[in-house]
Amino acid sequence: MQRLLKEIRSCTFCEKHLPLGANPIVDFNKNSKIVLISQAPGRVVHQSHIPWSDQSGMKLREWLGVDHETFYNPNNFAVVPMAFCYPGKAKSGDAPPRKECAPLWHKTVFSELKNVQLKILIGAYAASYYLPGKSNLTQKVENYEQHLPEFWCLPHPSPVNQFWRKKNPWFEEITVLRLQKHISEILEK
Template identity: 45%
Template sequence: MLLPELLQEVRACRICARVLPLEPRPVIQADSRARILIVGQAPGLKAHETGIPFNDPSGDRLREWLGMSRDDFYDAEKVAILPMGFCYPGRGKSGDNPPRPECAPAWRQPLLDHLPNVELTLLVGRYAQEWYLGKGTSLTERVQNWRDLWPQQVPLPHPSPRNNLWLRRNPWFEQELLPELRQRIEQFRGLY
């Protein structure tokens, strides 16, 4: 199956329709030419409403972290965005619910098989990191040890404003990791 056909199937997915708070609306971005893959958690309400991934303050912060313009970030030929859950999972006590567990096993590998040019994978948040790196290590430890995965993968905290306290407690993230990450992203500019 070609990627456009697969994306059409994904966008028509109704695997967890009966348990979602809103009508399913898978929010993803992919093109086989993409060199950067962003693996998030699940779309927030604004992303669900607009159909645009990271279309909220979290996305603004993530683009700032990466030193990327909106145009580059939303160019599927440059950046693929495949969260662990493709639909808005609803609200919980302390923010959005976790991504639905049905999504990744059903769609993740078939989509990744169509992304042969990815050279950098950004693992944004705990759910993405646990899928790729396993459980047993805290998010802080994974992000602190980012050099162990460099330059193919980079674990990042979620860019949500809810993580302002984490960012204040971990100034090394903005002082050490982000400058290196921006340089890595800059290496792709001539390859777009």
């Protein structure tokens, strides 16, 4: 497992396409119970080398109902984004994750994770990749029970996504509470 982590963290496969160079941000171990599959690290995370060490991470920990110590314990949470490196800026927010990363690494990583009880798909890129079909992200988030026990879809917790949360108040009023209960049950096992 440590060899795989070291190999991923030294990956430079798509470095020529990355404005700040390759800096794969992943974390997991053989005991990880929950996998966080998001789009890609942001600039702040790229610079800090710590997954979810930004405003999005604060909101995600709030949604999950966990503290800093619980979140950063790889026995609890694995961090395996769609792309492991910061992809650069786009018109609004960050650029889409590079498409090479998930096909190159996910299958291998997931084959090593034997204790996973839930994969949380964070944002449209992860949801579309793992749950292809005609439903949009809002429908996948709203109908999360259809994807259990393997997946639970969330919108991206970025401050840029505040409009979605205001438009869909049911998410933080109902769904987040159910998610927190589910996370708590998994972590207590």
